[in-house]
Amino acid sequence: MDLKSSDLNQHISSQFNEDLESLRTHVLKMAGMVERNLRDSLVILESMESGLLPTIEQVEHQINAFEVAVDREVINIIALRQPAASDLRVVMAISKIVRDLERMGDEAYKIGKLASDLAGDPPPAMALNLSVSLGRQVAELVKRAVDSFVRLDAEQAREVGVADRSIDADYESALRAMSTFMIEDPRAIGRLVKLLWIFRALERIGDHATNVSEQLIYAVRGKDVRHADVTESQVNDIVEDRE
Amino acid sequence: MDMTATMNDTQISAKEPSSVTNQTVGDVTVENPRMQAKNVQVFYGDKHAIQDVTIDIGSNEVIAFIGPSGCGKSTFLRCLNRMNDTIDICRVEGAITMDNKDIYDPSVDVVPLRARVGMVFQKPNPFPKSIYDNVAYGPRIHGLVESKAELDEVVEQSLTRAGLWEEVKDRLDQPGTGLSGGQQQRLCIARAIAVSPEVILMDEPCSALDPIATARIEELIHELSDQFTIVIVTHSMQQAARVSSRTAYFHLGKLIEVGPTKQIFTSPQHELTQDYITGRFG
Numbered sequence: 001m002d003l004k005s006s007d008l009n010q011h012i013s014s015q016f017n018e019d020l021e022s023l024r025t026h027v028l029k030m031a032g033m034v035e036r037n038l039r040d041s042l043v044i045l046e047s048m049e050s051g052l053l054p055t056i057e058q059v060e061h062q063i064n065a066f067e068v069a070v071d072r073e074v075i076n077i078i079a080l081r082q083p084a085a086s087d088l089r090v091v092m093a094i095s096k097i098v099r100d101l102e103r104m105g106d107e108a109y110k111i112g113k114l115a116s117d118l119a120g121d122p123p124p125a126m127a128l129n130l131s132v133s134l135g136r137q138v139a140e141l142v143k144r145a146v147d148s149f150v151r152l153d154a155e156q157a158r159e160v161g162v163a164d165r166s167i168d169a170d171y172e173s174a175l176r177a178m179s180t181f182m183i184e185d186p187r188a189i190g191r192l193v194k195l196l197w198i199f200r201a202l203e204r205i206g207d208h209a210t211n212v213s214e215q216l217i218y219a220v221r222g223k224d225v226r227h228a229d230v231t232e233s234q235v236n237d238i239v240e241d242r243e
Numbered sequence: 244m245d246m247t248a249t250m251n252d253t254q255i256s257a258k259e260p261s262s263v264t265n266q267t268v269g270d271v272t273v274e275n276p277r278m279q280a281k282n283v284q285v286f287y288g289d290k291h292a293i294q295d296v297t298i299d300i301g302s303n304e305v306i307a308f309i310g311p312s313g314c315g316k317s318t319f320l321r322c323l324n325r326m327n328d329t330i331d332i333c334r335v336e337g338a339i340t341m342d343n344k345d346i347y348d349p350s351v352d353v354v355p356l357r358a359r360v361g362m363v364f365q366k367p368n369p370f371p372k373s374i375y376d377n378v379a380y381g382p383r384i385h386g387l388v389e390s391k392a393e394l395d396e397v398v399e400q401s402l403t404r405a406g407l408w409e410e411v412k413d414r415l416d417q418p419g420t421g422l423s424g425g426q427q428q429r430l431c432i433a434r435a436i437a438v439s440p441e442v443i444l445m446d447e448p449c450s451a452l453d454p455i456a457t458a459r460i461e462e463l464i465h466e467l468s469d470q471f472t473i474v475i476v477t478h479s480m481q482q483a484a485r486v487s488s489r490t491a492y493f494h495l496g497k498l499i500e501v502g503p504t505k506q507i508f509t510s511p512q513h514e515l516t517q518d519y520i521t522g523r524f525g
Contacts, residue, residue: 001512010523082481084508084520222510 003086003220005152016081020090023073027094027101030066031146033059034105038142038205041112042135045128045198050116056109063105070098086219093219097149100208100215104142107201107208111135114194114201123191127181130174131198137167138202138209145209145216154220157213161225164210171203268513269502273301273489277442277472278323278360283337285318285327285496292318295337296498298491300442305464305473307487307504309480311519314493316476320444323474324360325353341441358385361435365447367427369419369434374411377419377430378402381438397437405433406463425456432463436471443467445475449482461486480520484508492516 008024009017037059040052074095077083083091122128141163148156178196182189217225237243276299285293293315300306300323308316318327325346327333339346346356358381369377378398381387388394398415402408407429411422419430428448435443445464449457464473464486477483483490483504490507492500492515500513511517 001514001517007517007521007523010518012522016522084480084484085511085517087521088509 001086002154003090003152007086008090011087013081016077019073019077019081020087023070023077023091023094026066026070026073027098028146028150030063030070030098030101031149033063033066034101034108035139035142035146037063037105037108037112038135038139041108041115042132042139044112044119045115045135046132048115048119048122048128050119053112053116056112060105060109063102067098067102071095086222089219089222093215096215097212100211104205104208107205110201111198114198118191118194121191123195124181124185124188127178127188127192127195130177131195131202134167134170134174134199134202137163137170138205141167141206142209145212148213149216152216152220154217157216157220158225160213161210164206167206168203171199171206174199267297267498268500268516271298271498271501273299273304275302276300277302277341279338279340280319280322281338281340283319283322283335283339285315285322285336286334287330288332292496293322294496298498298501300472300474301489303468303470303472304489305468305475305487306489306491307483308474308476308491308493309478309483309519310493310499312478313495315496316491316493317446319493319498320446320474320476323442323444324357324362326357326362328353355385358438359440360442360444361438361440362444362446363428363431363435363448366451367424367431369422369427369430371418371420373416374402374419374422374430375415378433378437381434385438387438401433401437402430404436404467405429406459406466407433423456425452425459428452428456428460429463432460432467436467440471442472442474445473447476447478450478457482480508492519494519 008020011017011020037056040056040059044050044052044056074091077091081087141160144156144163145160147153148160175196178192178199182192211226214224214226217223278300279298280300281297283293283296284291296315296319308320310316321327322335322339323346325335327335335347341356341359344351346360370380372380375398378401379394382394382397388397399408399412402411407426410426411430419427422430428451432443432448449460452460461482464475467473475483475486487504489501490504491498492507492511492513494515500507500511500516502512507516508520511520517523
């Protein structure tokens, strides 16, 4: 049966309620920092002003610390509370979600750094605009993934996966556009390669946001929706050690 | 055991939301049933203790019955070898069959039935006899052996199967009551399997034991499941998770949900099952 927000704080053990609540709060804080770093990196990209980079760097360290801290909380809950059913699903999902959040943080930092490098010597405006536009889409996707986690909304989480497919398509067409720009102006190749890395980082953030939403669906519904090409019988064969 | 006492102190904490329905969630049938219960009702006087429970017990499976105090899991367990016959005010309706024969049919003799469906209780209850005689008792009264040598063999086999032989082989003539709690419980399991039952019912077999003795019994349950069908009632959900392949959740006399243990403990379908196994009952 589906998990609801109210389910997290209705255990007989108030300590367990507090443990889960604290875990959830920390994940939300961490997600907030990732969103903020992505937003700030996109500001650098759009304005070609690198002033925010030191702040981004600082927040990035905090994000890393949160990953380690949340992992520790997860281990403690498993060891001391032996969570089952929806509790187990939430805890396991969170342990995977923080990994994706941390990776998103890394990519956001990478974007900030590359954009700062470009600030002194900006790439062609048309190419830059493409990256800013993809950046906005990705930031919106991340916001929706985090939102679905806040509300434990599996339906919204499912839409994140769908929206990521259009981001992937835009990424592909941006790559094609970039090769055109390179052919048109070979002197800009160095800057355009940096911009390519930014596109790549944005596309990866979209994938991580999708992973987060897939984990959320697992936590809420108990259904593993990863990898459309994997069948139930394939999984069972591996679990049961059948050839 | 006085069942009326157990029934009286029940249901203090259990809630009765609208979600307690008559419909059991999950598949109550199995491909290869050893016993089948159909629409079983149990009454203690006016009290309707078990309401319309239908479930198959599969061959060589370990099935765990879980649920809050007073949910009827022990009562239902006791129906499976007519242990409730000993309680005057208890009345059982519906059908419980073993090999397609109703075990409540008037022609059924409960003595051989209880040899086929053995039982291990919460508190180890060895007879005030020697270790040897505790195990030899069943085969003797059921006339399963013809010679002393044969009986010796059954005793050794049963104690070995129960993982106790190495610890007691040099003191078989000493009283069973002199063993440690965990050893006594394994002696009771040896006594139960000495008559080659098909089904072993276990009513909270580890609740009086320490974690090490509990782990030994759980390992034993796992080993015995290749030969016997085991039905275990336990208050420890983690024990149910560890030893059983199927789990049945009872609530206020109804069978709420049945399913593979792995599914019940990761994605239970019914709200009440979820509340119970995640510790949300209040």
